Amino acid sequence: MSERTLTAPRPNPETQAFWDGASNGVLKIKSCGACSRPHYYPRAHCPHCGSPDTGWVETRGEGEIHSVSVMRRGEGAPFAVAYVTLAEGPAILTNIVDCDPDTLAVGQKVRVVFKPTEDGAPPVPMFTPSGD
């Protein structure tokens, strides 16, 4: 079984704070100053109301599995692809790691764990069962 290569993210001015947070072990999302709704993936504008008045929010890095599918073929298989609904509201597309993928289920509690990428780029937010 070969390890899957994690494509390095390339921070830009719109997303730099997210990746700075990731490098410090903090999962950040954005929230809108106009409509108060959070969103992920982070944008300069609010995808719910269009306002440019968005700001960064640190999450607790906790959530639960909304859905999960285990890829059985190709590089790095098996690996689990999932949507995790964060405690703060938004769903995040991610991987569930450091566990037996056959034990994963909808509704399972998970917490964020950052995994290194290629070439010293910022780490990416994956999740692992939190055991409670």
Next chain:
Amino acid sequence: MSLRNAAYIAGAFEHPTRLAPDISTPQLHAECAAGALADAGLSLQDVDGYFCATDAPGFGPISMIDYLGLDVRHADSTEMGGCTYIAHVAHAAQAIAAGKCKVALITLAGRPRSESVMRFRPGAPEQDFEQWVGLTNHTSYGMCAVRHMHEFGTTSDQLAWIKVAASHHAQHNENAMLPKVVTVEEVLESPMIADPLHRLDCCVTTDGGGALVVVAPEIAKSLSRPLVALRGAGEATKGPSGGLGLDLTVSAAARSGPAAFAEAGVRPADIKYASVYDSFTITVLIQLEDLGFCAKGGGGKFVADGNLISGTGKLPFNTDGGGLCSNHPMFRGGITKVIEAVRQLRGEAHPAVQVPNCDLAVATGIGGSLGARHGAATVILERQS
């Protein structure tokens, strides 16, 4: 402006190839164009509108119009993934209704088995947040199936019935990639690709293509082909909406379908034949619910026990074998959905799968990634005398 009777599909052609190592992709487009125009009784010189998407090489319509030798006054390169060509039918009707063209040619072709192909342009806004996840269509649609099973108790057996029905139809299609009839057990015993989707829950990968000719009413009536009218159309897109709008059990067809039915002034119960995009078995089940053939969550029971098999079931679907068994050229099944609906409405489907008195059909599709961002397009087509 209603599109009802605004345009007619006068020509339809599906390339018979499923593996094309020795023909260029532009030539494959040209052969499809020639086939559809011959079917209509028209020529390249009659075409004054051209429609293609990113499967067309080079600069899209600019390259292809020049390559084909067309002289058009309207071009459209709308891109909605695999369902694009269903949307193109509606867009052609819009252009015809607006007086922008009278004979619209739509082509699709590609050779993913024979050459490296570009499926989408890099640099999407979500790229840095999702590329490392390793999401493919298998896991994307797999997550939709998992969630549908979680919420509604849908089973792998029920999904397998969709493949079984497609295979019953494919046995009569001499060009089908997988003409063998399969059982529910064979689907469930095929290797797991991405839970809960087995290999036989997935569509084929093929080289190939197809083309359509959409014409103004007066031109359709001057030709010798049966009249297949556009009666209604709808399109929509859907995504995670910032993470607050995620609902993996509902597709954009929940908006494109009702819009098409409303424009057509008909109901799902009136439909005699359905072409339903079948990239995976779950794709069909979710669209059938979203179009209103059954309630949300009732798709599993609806598709079970052969209900989609022509001659025995209540809703004959994908009588060519669909993407699951026959053809999914360039990873894009939209055009073959329209082509088989046209065959059915003309009475030109294989006799073993032809629906009697087929005068009203739907063709519906999903493009992109159902579990991430996708589009949907639906057309209602009617045979007129």
